[in-house]
Amino acid sequence: MSEVESILIRRDEAGIATLTLNRPAARNALSVALMTEMETHLADIAKDRSVRVVVLGANGPAFCAGHDLKEMRALQSREEVAEVFALCSRVMRAVVRLPQPVIAKVHAMATAAGCQLVASCDLAYAAEGAKFATPGVNIGLFCSTPMVALSRAVGRKQAMEMLLSGHPINAGTAERWGLVNHVVAPESLDAEVASMARLIASKSSYTLKLGKEAFYRQLEMGLDDAYAHASQVMTENMLAADAAEGIDAFLDKRPPVWRGC
Template identity: 60%
Template sequence: MSAPGTAVSPSPDTLVLLDIDAGIATLTLNRPQARNALSREMMLTLQARLDAVAADPEVKVVVLAAAGPVFCAGHDLKELRAARGHDHHLATFRQCARLMTTIVKLRQPVIAKVHAMATAAGCQLVASCDLAVAAETASFATPGVNIGLFCSTPGVAVSRAVPAKLAMEMLLTGDAIDAATAAAAGLVNRVVPAAELDAAVAGLAARIAARSPRVLTLGKETFYRQREMDLEDAYAYTAEVMALNMGLHDAGEGIDAFLGKRPPSWQGR
């Protein structure tokens, strides 16, 4: 949940910072005075940044980071209370759902770089990313039940990332889990000392960015689609995708490079 508001929020141009280097786009939530709470303006800005990197052919990997002492405290509760009314609230939660779906459907892999607490929609944000690396100082919670606002929409992403029993415990109690528990449950891929977080994320992002961007996009899309199918349909679908993949230039180049014991030269096609 969000913290009480303090200073005036940054302008829309600085709410989410964007830095692109060596094919890696880093998006940094930059509303630290409000614990990076997801106001409607914050969500719109992050959505615009994601749409921009999706259209940038030079970007191969996206890293989602945050400034300040909290990764993301969820929805902006002051904003929700100030703008009372079903229609406004529904629009806000639908906007959030669109944002999370965009991350899953983004053509590039998205890595969450979690240095601190991620709660409610902030935990949802982490769970929606393809990969997540957390510092030992990070923690995760869906504490809406504590204030009478059950974390139903965060539960969509969290329940798809961790076992059902743990998801229900988090949702029903609002209790936080530490980074080690999150890693054991599959919410994050690995946990590192806080001082090593930057290097760990940079190394992971660079390894992924070194692969064929066309194959990364195909692979991410295929992974999420086959997860929703039964076993036979999943195998039928992925057989078609593998045959399509074999026809790509980069597959031929990759196999020839492997057989020839040389580095591949990806063309992204």
């Protein structure tokens, strides 16, 4: 399959892996084939020590329209439907559990599982015209799986407003609610995301992996357990080669040379 025909395009440069959803005619709806490709690529990236950060973008008029509803309606059994949602959940968990930070680059509408994908990423940048919605309620299908990521990215009242109304929110509202980090002019989106990706890629890959994993683990703990876990992580981090190099480089007023361990 040529790159032009690929439904998911991967490009690597200077420690940054860019994954681009490429079903523009279908508004990048998450078909089984596309989610399978995503799962495979994310598994490969997780093992690739040359990749320090991932950028997730899309081609066409939408970032992602959620599940492929035509494909879903053609399924014949409960087991087939359940497997599609299980596959989608695996993809979303893979984004969260990926050792490398993931930045969503949202140029246009992200709805339902597309909004879930944005919420699952570690960082998100949006163009001024982008919109976000969980509109399943409008077609009798509550966005229950998108709710998992959304409710962990924004406040309860904001999440419920989106889920119960189905109304889209604009990029500025998404920024205020915490669904995205920054909103930029459409012509500046690529440059802004690339700048942040390069900044993250300049850090120790070992430290990024350790910190990302600790962040998500402590979120689901009580306060005492969270501090205990974070203290263990800090101890491990402090004794790592990259921490020693980073501290020495800081004291010597020179750039660090990371070893990734």
